[in-house]
Amino acid sequence: EGAVVVERVRNEKGGFGYDAGSDEYTDLIKAGVIDPKKVSRCALQNAASVATMMLTAEVLIADKPSKDDGGAAAAMGGMGGMGGMGGMGGMM
Template identity: 50%
Template structure:
């Protein structure tokens, strides 16, 4: 892997949050820092919720744990993600964060946004019973 690996499962992003404490920001900039702080928690929160756990609780436990320790949704255990083989390429993690910030800043500086109105689709019909099978 070109630039190395970082702990996967959103742990690298959680471990990056303390770096935001060094950012000096006031007013709207401080709000932006808070938004980024929350966004960095979101991948781990979503993984936990997809596994049937309360995302905020899992995020809190990972924040309190040592660096590199995260929630393994497959085993439902908090463990060192690199030792467990749960890793992300550094380059992918960094570029995903840079692209997200770039898009967010573009949306904030744009005076209008064009989007499609989602179509309302009818619900799928109920599945037949399995009595004969």
């Protein structure tokens, strides 16, 4: 049970902890288990924060994937002449 593991590890010092791979309590650093506490703590805090937001939000919006890609954009039409603009050489 998680509470039992936490209580036992909390009472020890240094890198002591529970190695779930071998199902034993040991010095995790000597056993080669490398999991920085700060990274684990931040991950748990962020997960709890997201879960709290989802539970307290009145509405959750998700993006439903669409099969239609919308196709290509329309081609740009050619530009017409600029006739009738006096004073500009060659454009009469």
